[in-house]
Amino acid sequence: MAWRTAVIASLALLVVGVAAQGTNYKCRMGPDASHAACGLPFELANFQGNFECNDATKVGRPANIADLQALVALYPRVKASGVGHSWWKEQFCSGNDTRSVNVVLTEQKAVLDFMGAPTDPQQWVGRQVPADFPVQVNEADEEVTVAAGVTQRVLLDYLSEYKYWKQRSGWTLPAFSWFLDQTIGGAISTATHGSTMKYGSLSAQLRRLKMVLANGTLLELSPKTNPHLFMAAGAAVGRLGVVTEVTLKIKPQQAIQRRLQELSFEQFAKQIKDTQDAYVQAKQANDVDAMRRALFQVDETQVFWALPTSSVQRVDYEHLDHEPLAVMLNAMPSGEPMVQAMSGPEDDAYKQVEKKAVAANSRMTLNSRFWSNLYVTQLRNKVAPGTFESRKAFLSMSDSETQTTSTFAPYDQYEVVIPIDRAGSCLMEVGKEVYGNDKLWEGARTPFLVRFVTEEDLYLSPTTDGPAMYINLEDYVTRSSNSPNLQFQRIMQLFRQRCGARLHWGKAGWPQHAKCFKGSVEYPTTWCHFGCAVMELDPTGKFNSEWDGWKWQATQGGKPVPYSACCTSKGFSPACTCAPRTDC
Template identity: 25%
Template sequence: MTAPGAVRWQTWSGTVRCTPASLVTPTSEDEIVRAIRAAGERGLPVRAAGSGHSFNALACTEGILLDLSRYRGVHSVDAAAGEVTVRGGTTVGELAETLDRHGLALANIGTLAEQTVAGAVSTGNHGSGLAHAPLSSQIIRLRLITAAGAVRTLDAESSPDEFRCARTALGTLGILSTVTLRCVPQFRLRVSQRTEPLDAVLDGFTAWAAEADHVAFSWLPWQDRAGLRALHVTPALPSRDAVRRRYATTIDEVRCGLIGLAGRADARAVPWLKGRSLLPARPPAEYVDASHRVFTFPQPVKFLALEHALPLDTTADALRALRRTLRRTGAYSPYSVLVRVGAGDDAPLSPAYGRRTGYVNLTVPRTAGQVELLRAIEPVLRDHGGRPHWGKAHTATAEVLAPRYPEWELFQQVRAALDPTGMFASDYTDRVLGPVRIPAELSTLTLAAPIRDGG
């Protein structure tokens, strides 16, 4: 379905908007192919959107915007092989629930169940745990619709460089049609929570990062203690109060949203308001539930977020510097700083490329004073080797980013080969990746697999 004329589109947070020439909502791969070929005939650029959970203009275009929210559903599940093939517009939550019914699960996912699979893998979405790289590392193969309107099937054997690049590509190599992911047997997690002095956590950061299958900690910058969360795989049955425990995190989100509204006139009042909330903070607790329900929780309050991926070994120093910066400003967000960890990745544009990673996330309400906090902390994280999460707020440009990615040039070569006219480019991708350019060595670059209609 194509919406005629100018149609307004905005991100989930409502902070980024655009007016594409046409909004197309395909329900099949053939419809996506036809839309891309029609855009080529009209000389229009194409971008894709899922649930709009990026906090930047990544999906925005003045050309054709493909809304993949109706191109959804699990295509097939092969329990014996431990594989699932899913359409790009399917949400992570839908996928996880389907796998659960088949006795399977994804080994690790992020906190947001409403994000689409294509959007999550394209932007480097991740969970936490030193044994786990970002979600895109679980891809076995994918179907990519190129600027020529051809369908390519990419995998590590037949097209290794293109496959690695396409796993995290910001939608600049083509449209992800279907993705086949590696699954594991269904499992449950025991959630343990405690608080410790922040300095003790930072002094033993790498040891803490390895203490459980999945770990995270949160910290309010005006305080000196951190809340630690450890997840251990367990054979125990789900706890009776598992649902209540899961939604406690959602209640905290609502509390933060209300405090953000109350403190919008002066962010320096946030600690006072936080300490006088009508709803008490949840006490440390232990419970067991299915993995996908532990990893995710409903997030009804709209906000903005910035996150950087840092070398694991520099994350503690970055957090100490971040504490100094935030305390110097005297302005705070009601949301905790969230710290997670992950394994290295080999996708050239993955924020976790080539190194064990510490992820530092700061969430703020959607007010001008709070957004200033993001501008204050971004240089701190950048100075400690940070790479911005592709789906979150940041101000980095291609000049800043290129030296941080050892295989940046390989990605640019693959991009020029798959999209030589820049059909999948936009003002935003030009800023963060640079415009499509055909390097001199392209003439010697041999593509790993021929284009084949129908994959």
């Protein structure tokens, strides 16, 4: 623990000047995406100032990894934070008292410098990239190592300009998300995704990661060094430790053709039902190639469903080298070609600085058709067909759009995950209710964003047991009307109850739609494997957060047994049964 002694001696210097910080600071999202609405890094709230933690909870702003290790070792309750792209207080907050601290990973000096003034990689021509620079590109192995506090947008922009050495077209991540102004650490922790039946979520694109454990030590994991812990840590929602660094696959940029279909909702639902039927038939026949051909129909597909007008903009992509059999049934290397269902450190922790949240916008409560048409009109240039380089071809929010939407009106973002083998049936059934007598479509303002992701082996990935359709939906009414958006919540209820949808780990809806979460039921093949990783890495519950769903039980021969007795170095023992919680 020599590192801790040195840190304790130096951390006192870190508080100088903090008291002078005002409340007009901006989020750490990069120069053109930052705005003044967010709470972090001085108040524990999301990027619009909502979902606030208890005022007693401390906010930690470590300037380097050693400071971070000291804070984690010191506090009984810890949670990592980035820029606050979260809508779930119970998972976001480390606790509700002075023994709790949220550590903000954007405040490490190297990260803060880079995010404040992103570097053009051309400056490294003829010289070595500094070892402490937060982005390290390895062209030979086609991978990038990046500090957890760097946002996805800044990373992608840096990679696209990394073209002065081996790859003249620059580099990109194989698949990235719609919202880019989230830290890489947060994106990995929640299995954030784009739309791909080949590469999976950002978590599935992981090659290695480092994280600080409950005792303050640093652990590096890869699929080779410890497959069990890697599959747990790759999408752990911050439950196992604080991710500090990740190494991701990268690929050369290439020309990609974007195509647009303008459809009715009924036409789109029929398309997905056809994909569903083809996939199910191939799966039942154990025909791997036919399964791939079925999934290829929605590979990289991005869809905007405007509920008030029952219209759909479907965007697909064409690569010169992309054939149906290039689709992967499982994004993880070990998963193919399976056919089955698939005073001291305390000086670096501070009291929060109070800041007002984004104000209600009463206009959002009126005329759903107007708002839907407005957003669809704004999308037209974005979805226009044409040929573009990878970074520009795949759809994502621009930095100016992040600024505008973040401050225009408060909203809560939800996301549901529906297995591909019932995705089309789900759309048809939910559609009947949406356009039925209750006019549920009136609860929508922005188009629902639909994407598709292949299976991946990570224990808490929503596609851990098979490919799925993701639907991202936003409630702009509740916070501006100060009353529940009942039509919107009914749509969420339909997805959960009739389609068996899982919820995204970083988004809204858990208190309403997963009140008594039973992991052994929702993640039947992997929940208890993850529980064994928790027993090994965080037995005291330091990273437990405020959520009451982190619970595991086991039986053997029909009788309860101590959970630890069922854990092995490879995960949960097949001699035991993963049992549902019984306290609710």
